Amino acid sequence: MGYGMMPMLLAADKEVDFSIHHLIGYQFMGQTVYITTSHVCMILIMATIMIFAVVARRKIMHAEEVPTGLQNVVEFAVETLEGFVNSSMGKNGRKYICYVGTLFLYILLSNISGLFGLRPPTADYGTTFSLALITFVMIQYNNLKYNKIGAFTGLFQPIWFLFPINLIGEIATPVSMSLRLFGNVMAGTVMMALYYGLLPLFAKIGIPAFLHVYFDLFSGAIQAYVFSMLTMVFITDKIGEA
Amino acid sequence: MSNITNEGLILACSTIGAGLAMIAGIGPGIGQGIAAGQGAAAVGRNPGAKGDIMSTMLLGQAVAETTGLYGLVVALLLMYGNPMLAKFLKL
Numbered sequence: 001m002g003y004g005m006m007p008m009l010l011a012a013d014k015e016v017d018f019s020i021h022h023l024i025g026y027q028f029m030g031q032t033v034y035i036t037t038s039h040v041c042m043i044l045i046m047a048t049i050m051i052f053a054v055v056a057r058r059k060i061m062h063a064e065e066v067p068t069g070l071q072n073v074v075e076f077a078v079e080t081l082e083g084f085v086n087s088s089m090g091k092n093g094r095k096y097i098c099y100v101g102t103l104f105l106y107i108l109l110s111n112i113s114g115l116f117g118l119r120p121p122t123a124d125y126g127t128t129f130s131l132a133l134i135t136f137v138m139i140q141y142n143n144l145k146y147n148k149i150g151a152f153t154g155l156f157q158p159i160w161f162l163f164p165i166n167l168i169g170e171i172a173t174p175v176s177m178s179l180r181l182f183g184n185v186m187a188g189t190v191m192m193a194l195y196y197g198l199l200p201l202f203a204k205i206g207i208p209a210f211l212h213v214y215f216d217l218f219s220g221a222i223q224a225y226v227f228s229m230l231t232m233v234f235i236t237d238k239i240g241e242a
Numbered sequence: 243m244s245n246i247t248n249e250g251l252i253l254a255c256s257t258i259g260a261g262l263a264m265i266a267g268i269g270p271g272i273g274q275g276i277a278a279g280q281g282a283a284a285v286g287r288n289p290g291a292k293g294d295i296m297s298t299m300l301l302g303q304a305v306a307e308t309t310g311l312y313g314l315v316v317a318l319l320l321m322y323g324n325p326m327l328a329k330f331l332k333l
Binding site: 019088176179180182183184186187190222223225226229230233 | 304308312318322
């Protein structure tokens with residue numbers, strides 16, 4: 001019984017649509033796995049980033065002394081990201097510019113893809129949890145690398161019976177990071193779907209532009225910033241003074 | 243009262259529960275407001291440090307927001323995932 005199919009939003013069961021749709025199903029280890037709208041949007045975003053990267057690289061290979069046009073944009077983006085990482089990670093920043101920059105660009109483009117009529121992939125818990133898990137692995141890797149045995153004894157600080165609480169504190173990091181990103185983007189998606197689904201036609205002219213600016217552009221940019229910022233803060237925290 | 247089905251009762255209670263879960267939005271609202279107010283006061287005292295104050299404030303607000311988002315996730319689950327109904331139908 002597909003309880004997800006039940007009409008739970010009485011007013012508009014058909015018009016209000018913000019769920020993830022299954023597109024193609026295939027068998028994988030005895031289960032049916034689906035290619036969903038999230039995957040398609042993710043591939044579109046990845047293609048956008050890759051095409052931009054290739055074009056930008058070609059441009060930078062033949063860089064001019066006085067930058068013009070696209071070269072300006074690329075230099076500005078790279079310098080901004082470098083400044084962003086260096087200002088919050090200090091001398092450790094150099095190594096993490098690539099990771100944090102990639103994370104920031106991907107989340108930013110995902111969040112604002114709602115502007116172009118896509119369903120943001122970050123409004124799917126699978127995506128945000130994967131991103132948070134990558135960050136979690138990096139945090140714990142740095143913990144082991146720089147604190148060595150202290151990574152384990154640190155869990156028993158300041159006194160041994162706080163071990164369960166410290167452990168929960170470590171594990172809660174990816175959960176809270178992913179839920180924060182997911183919740184924000186999902187809230188925006190639900191609000192836009194409700195607005196488009198429930199109101200009469202004349203209310204949909206012009207006014208949604210302001211809602212898009214808030215929910216997609218502003219909120220999306222803030223959340224991309226917060227996610228990469230938290231990644232850097234946690235990694236720097238583990239590296240410590242070492 | 244006798245013509246309420248079990249499914250209907252579960253759906254109604256889930257929806258009320260979703261509404262109650264969103265009371266969690268009060269806390270982050272107050273917290274973010276305090277953070278923004280203190281940020282504005284800090285910029286007023288020291289306009290030169292606007293960039294640092296801004297990033298610190300945004301980070302704090304994002305962390306303060308988490309509890310409200312947990313409420314939102316619970317509400318969304320109750321409305322659209324509905325674990326209670328699934329449990330009932332599988333019995």
